[in-house]
Amino acid sequence: MNEVINKYIHLFETLNRGYNKRLGKAPHKPILLLSIIQLIQRKEIVSNRIFITPELLLEFKNVWNAMVDTPHTPNFALPFFHMRSESFWHLVTKTGMELIVTKSKSIKSFKNLKESIAFAEIDKRLFELLSDSATRTILEQVIVQKYFKNTASNYSIILSNVNNVVLKIESQMLNEPKADYQNHLKELRASLDDDEYEEEIFIRGGLFKKTIPKIYNHSCCISGMRIESSQNAQMIDACHIIPFSISNDDTIPNGISLSPNLHRAFDRGLITINQDYIVRISPTVTENETVFSLSQFNGNQIILPKKASWYPSPESLQWHNKEVFAL
Known part of the structure; x- marks a missing residue:
């Protein structure tokens, strides 16, 4: 040795x-x-x-x-x-x-x-x-x-x-209004070179992916699925309602926690959530009846975080309804 x-x-x-x-x-x-x-x-x-x-x-x-x-x-x-x-x-x-x-x-x-x-x-x-x-x-x-x-x-x-660094960024995501958070990013963009800014966004994206499941108790907000493992494997995704590339918004109200299959369906407009936090399934979807079907969630209210300030933003949900949801 x-x-x-x-x-x-x-x-x-x-x-x-x-x-x-x-x-x-x-x-x-x-x-x-x-x-x-x-x-x-x-x-x-x-x-x-x-x-x-x-x-x-x-x-x-x-x-x-x-x-x-x-x-x-x-x-x-x-x-x-x-x-x-x-x-x-x-x-x-x-x-x-x-x-x-x-x-x-x-x-x-x-x-x-x-x-x-x-x-x-x-x-x-x-x-x-x-x-x-x-x-x-x-x-x-x-x-x-x-x-x-x-x-x-x-x-x-x-x-x-x-x-301390993690807590500072998490606090911004959890507590700052969208406009303040976006202004922070603008200031960083002005003060950092391209590589440094790319690194900063990568770090913040990683913290977003950890923070969103945490405030939803590591549960899918639509299906309620929750899986824990000693292998540190995360089975619930953090999903931007408005993609970061469009919104520059990593604040909690622009995120929801979804299982991987529902995350994919949400991103492709097969499923959405209205401003009353009710799930809607696209009329373009045709499926057989199984325990995995999307239609079983139609009309259900999603699971919401403990704090009202962390609820999904009605503005972001409206954007998803209009720009992504397949009618």
Whole structure:
């Protein structure tokens, strides 16, 4: 076992890092590794496959803010892509997709990374080491002491920092009027470059997907379906009533919780909810009578959240009735 640990200690201490005369060596790879370690510790990463998730991106930004004391730019796509030069990291592209790189053979953008990469795989043996608290601590401290001696004391506050960021964004989604939330996004759009804004929207979208099911008690608001699992598998979707691409609205009244089949039916206009929160089935639907039929929900009132301020927005529902529902 010591031989295996020593192997990864050596690999972690000799990461291939970019160099800039003004800024020095890039901190991106060690920050990404610390972010992954944090999520493994919290069991948000449960296999050696590392997916590009809002949780990982948010953790990357959080660890960066705590540990980096140089004026480098916290570009997430760079280390996720360039870590492929390390022997323990293997990129897997999506089927039929090709990586688009710049002339300098770097990743083009965060958007390109998401569109092209299915996931990265770390060595299974490395994942086993990082899943064990004792060996994880050893490898974690190797990174902190090697690359962040000046800020090592900050590492203990990382979890509280990320929780504060999540609570702040959730509070905006839960409590802000639509116009105020949209103004926040306009301000972010004006102050961030394209990649930074894309990352911000990705994080907020991820929190929307978690918050909506939570306020509906992880139940489908139409069928009442509720499934819990120790595997942390979410079976209820957060559905925008007006798509975010049109509304720029991640506030709770623009969302409802639906099972995957009803989410698809809602997005395709086969089912809608009127301003009295009554379910309507499109007259274009023809189906046989089964326990899965849409028609069984026609005329039912949906399950509503505890707070009236979180009820689906009548304005958003009216938009869906007029623009999406198939008559």
